[in-house]
Every structure is written in structure tokens, then in C-alpha cells.
Amino acid sequence: MTLTDTDRQVASIIMAAGRGSRMKGYEGNKTLLPLQPGSSIFKGRHPIIRHLMENLPAGATSLIVNHCKDEVMAATRDSGAVYCDQPVLNGTGGAILAAGDFVASQPARHVIITMGDVPFVKKKTYEKLVDGLDAHHLMILGFSPRDKKQYGVLEIEQGRVRKITEWKFWKDYPPHIQDRLTVCNSGIYAARQSALVDYLPVLASRPQVVQKEIDGKITDIEEFFFTDLIEYMVRDGKRVGFHVVEDASETMGVDDVAALEKAQALFAGPAATG
Template identity: 30%
Template sequence: MSIALVILAAGKGTRMESDLPKVLHKIGGAPMLHHAMLSASALEPERTIVVTGHEAQLVEEAARAFDPDVITVHQAEQNGTAHAVAQAKDALDGFDGDVIVLYGDTPFITTETLEAMTAARAQHDIVVLGFDAEDPARYGRLILEGDTLARIVEYKEATEAERAVTLCNSGVVCASATMLFSLIEAVGNDNAAGEYYLTDVVGIGRDRGLSATVVTCDQSETLGINSRVELALAEAAFQANTRQTLMENGVQMQAPETVFLSFDTVIGRDTEIEPNVIFAAGVTVESGARIRAFSHLEGAHVSRGSTVGPFARLRPGAELAEDVHVGNFVEIKNAHLDEGAKVNHLTYIGDAKIGARTNVGAGTITCNYDGVMKHKTTIGRDTFIGSNTMLVAPVTVGNEAMTATSTTVTKDVPDGAMAIARTEQQNKKGFARKLFAILRAKKAKQAKG
């Protein structure tokens, strides 16, 4: 059966106290909307429709950044969840498969849970995702008759007996497209909030002789985020779950609570992550690497056996081959370091290619920016770059070459050559004492006057 997704993302999120739409607030470096789209993407949906509202253009741009083929529709007035889903009807014209309704501010529902819902559709017309709540609070209640779902009751409409039920509604629904929109057309707004509730489709469907059931998941999957406090709690939950998964897959962390990961971080087994490391988006670390304390990685690839840090920064485009060493207070940006290269101290390497087994000395800088354009530095294999070398790009240093300490390289260096570009040292006898005497006399005069 073909699958289509309808993801509701129209809310402003007033309690966020933000100009940014609620679904664009980030968890693990990615908007909540992306998390919802990511879990469902494994179902290979034929169509994905995102229903926008507040700051629609920003939400559309974010949705298309994840999936260029996404369809967006606009809910001009927020009149309830059934009204929101109804906006997707035209976008699903001609589609005869199942629709899953998701929420952009509920980012943790897993692919496995969605697969269970699609499997349940083989036996029932309507499938609702529910959870057993420790504290049901103001959630809608799922009212069962035997093993079938009779109706969903919003908290405001529930009796005391119905409020005692702990099986709660997540809001996620799966049904055939034709049936779903037929049921939505029958939904009214005669309720305490004056809204069109998607939950009403279950009761309407039962009145029509349709079968409904509940698939349950852990309450943590259904966590909805409506405030900054809830966003922080969601971030903590994401980090804890991601760390645990990595450790279960063979990654070593000395102090996992100090390591922060992104939604797309990939780390191979037997890699060691020391305390206080941050992985921003787009990082892959292969097996057997070591990321030392207080390092920050973003958009980087670290190959097997390499060491990064402590206090290192890998920026987007950093590519480290096997057994590369990047040491303390080193920054790498848009640069490829070949196997066995070493950049161990106090160095900036940007827009560059460093050859195999080359050693870059402390204080080296690739001067890659002329104020308007970026330029590339190329260093060959088995080369030694002396400390405090300035490489003024575009420039090439050949294989098995060398630069002398404190050299400013402005011209290409041939294979096997040594570049020396610094002024000759002069020692002026007694000059230091004379200069200090002049300076001290000047300071004393300023103090008196």
C-alpha cells in the first residue's frame, strides 16, 4: 500500500516566546520538523505534505531543505487539527493509498512505531497511536470497547470516568486517503473550543460501521514541545538516547553526559570520545579514531586511526585520512589531510591539501583569503613545514620539501627544495639597555606630570 504523509506545522508556538515558528526550533542541531520527516522518510512515502501557517515561507524553506519534493499547503486560520488536515486534500488528489497524519512539534516518533501502524491497517480501517501515561493530565483519552477503539474524548469534553482512563491519544492517525477526507467532511465544531477535532473521525467512522484500533508506543516518543523548557527537556532526552545508542554500538565515552551530538552524527565502533566534545551537523568519524577533550567538529570526516584534539576545531569540509593527527588549538577548514599527516599545534589550515606523512609545525597559517576571494594551498607528501610559516595562497609546496622556521612563502617551492624567506638577524650591542633607559625616563616623566 502506498503511503502519504501529512505533517501539521502551522502553529505559532506562543509559549515559545519566539519569532521563529515552533517547528523550526532545533533538537540535535536540526529543526523539530526535520526529525518528524526523518522518521517517516524510511516508509518511502509517495507524497509528503506539510501544512504551514505562521511564518509559512520559513517553514516551507525548512521542509524543502530536507526534501526538495515536499508539497506545502497553507492553513490561513488555525481552526483545529481536522481543519488542518483538510487543507491537504487537493494535494492528495488521485492518491489512493494510506495517509499518516504527523505533527511537526512531536519529533521522536520512531520508524518502527509508524511501521506498526501501517501493519495494523491490514485489519482495521482507522489506526490511532496511543500511549499509557503516568500522568494523563489534559491529554485526550482513548476509549476502548474490548480490543477496538470506540471513540477519542478530548479532556475538555471528558467525564470524570473517562478522565480516569490512562490510555491517551498522541494525535497520530493512519487511514486510507479517501476514507480520511470523507470522515473529516463530517467533523463539526460543536465543542468547548469551537474547533474541528481530527479525533472525531473515530466516532464518526464507528457510526459508519468502520473498524478502529490503537497501536501503542512509549510515552517518550509522543513528547510534544510547546515551550523553551520542554525544548530543553527534549534536547536532553535526544542527547541521552543518542549517546546510549552509540555506546551500545561500541563507541567509548569517558563522560558521556558532557558529549553533545547532532541528529546526523555517525561514529564508528572502538572510537574514543573524551569529555566535553561537541559534534555539530554533518560529522562522520570512522572506527578506531580518538576525539580528545574540548574539541568541536562540524561538517567533517575523520578516518580510521586519526586523532583530533584536545582543543581542536574541525570546520565544514575538513577531510582527515587514516592516521592523521590534528592537535591542540588547531583549526581545519575545507582542507584534505592525507594519510599520516600531522598538524599538532596552534595552526590554521584552510582551503588546502596536505600530502601524506607531511608534518606542519606550530604556528603555521595558510593565508587563504585576500579580502575578496579564497585561494588554495597545496603541500606535497613527506614535506616539513617549519614553525611559524605563513603560506600565502595560492601557493604549492612540493614533495619532500621544507620551509624554514618563520618563513613567509609567496612563491611555489619545488620538490625537495627548502624555502627560506626571512630577514637576516642583526645584534646591536648595548642597544637594549639604551632603549630601556629611554623608555623608563619617559614613563617617570609622565608619572610626575
């Protein structure tokens, strides 16, 4: 059975709403940054978002938009994507909640969730994630970097993910526990459409209150995190699996100037094909 069979339809959600404050010197939406630089590293051809979309499984696609949304929509208008506005930048969970109607209306049984600044995930990698949904309600794309500091890690028991733990928490684990945590979270997922329909309302009912500096003042705001949804699923006995990429560059996010330069070099060479 292949991904083209009727019962293997795949919808995709791309999170492309954020500004990307770490991309110094650039005010636009970083998903529009070029993989082929021209007059500067910020101006050129082949936007990140277009390369990403080329590798997604065939099927309906939703783009979550906010920052510079008109430019994002103009760059992708001919793709047939559905645009879902995330009115407040309230976390990865908030982005998926913005696509709630899109998810609910899908005939596709499976949904890919990916970030708009991760251009090099291969078609076969997405397919392996979706294949994992035969036995799991949700799949996480993992990677194993040389240095896992700063990343969230998958806590795995008997081949299944029990939870995702962020760096600020696992850095205080005893060294022998840290050594066991070898798989990091890429922020890319595949889920059964029915599981998302069931658990998005649960996520929406449980915001996290976080403190952020806004206009020079520390303010309490509500945010939603997709990793919380995974925790709720595990608690209810749902099966969460994972697939680890062989080459960690597949999951590289383009979030600052150094990463952009690396991505442009990868795109220019044979490692970017596949």
C-alpha cells in the same frame, strides 16, 4: 509484505501551521526549533521538522503551513514536500481539510497524520500504525503516561476505539471508570486513504463553534477537530484501532521551553536514536 511494496505506499501529512503560544520567548514556528542548541536553546542545528521527516515512511509528504510559512518552506524545500496552506488556524481538523486535495490525489493507500512538534516517533512505530490498517480503517497512536491528566483518552471496547474523550469531560467520570482509561491520544494517526476521502467532506460540513479571546474580546469561531472525524467513522461501523508506544517519550510534544530542553537532552543521548 513490506512497506516498500506498491500496495503499501504511504503518504504523510505534517501539521506545522501553528505558532505555539506556550513557547515563551520564541516568535518563530516551533517546528524549526533546534534539537542541537547553539548560541541559545532557540538557535542551533537539526530542526525538529527535519528529524521528524527523516523517520516517516518513504512516500509523498504534505506540510500544513501558516505561521512563518516562508521559513518552514525554506527549511524543508529540498525534501520534495507539498505545501498546503491553512489560511485560518481552525483546529486539527482544519489542518487536515487544508490537505484535502493532497489526500484525494494520492496513489498511496495509506496516510500518516502527525504533528510537526513531535520529533521522536520511530520508523518502526509508524510502520506498526500502518500495519494496523490491514484490519482497521484508522489507527491511533497511544501512550500511557504516569499522569494522564490533561490528555485525551481512548475509550476502548473489545480491542477497538469507540471514542476519544478529552480531559475536561473524563475528569468528571466516576473513579472506577477513570481507572480503566489507561491509553492517551498522541494526536498521531494512520488512515486508509479511501476513508479520509470519504470522511473529510463530512468533517467539513460539521464545524464546532468555540469561544476564543481575540484582541481582548470573546469571539465565536468555527473550528474542526480530527477527533470528530473518528467519532463519525465509529458511528458508521468503521473499525478504529490503536497501537501503544512502549516509551512515552516517543510521543512527547515540544510545546514549551521545558519540553524543548528535554527534547534537546534526549536528542543528545542514546534514547533519541532508533
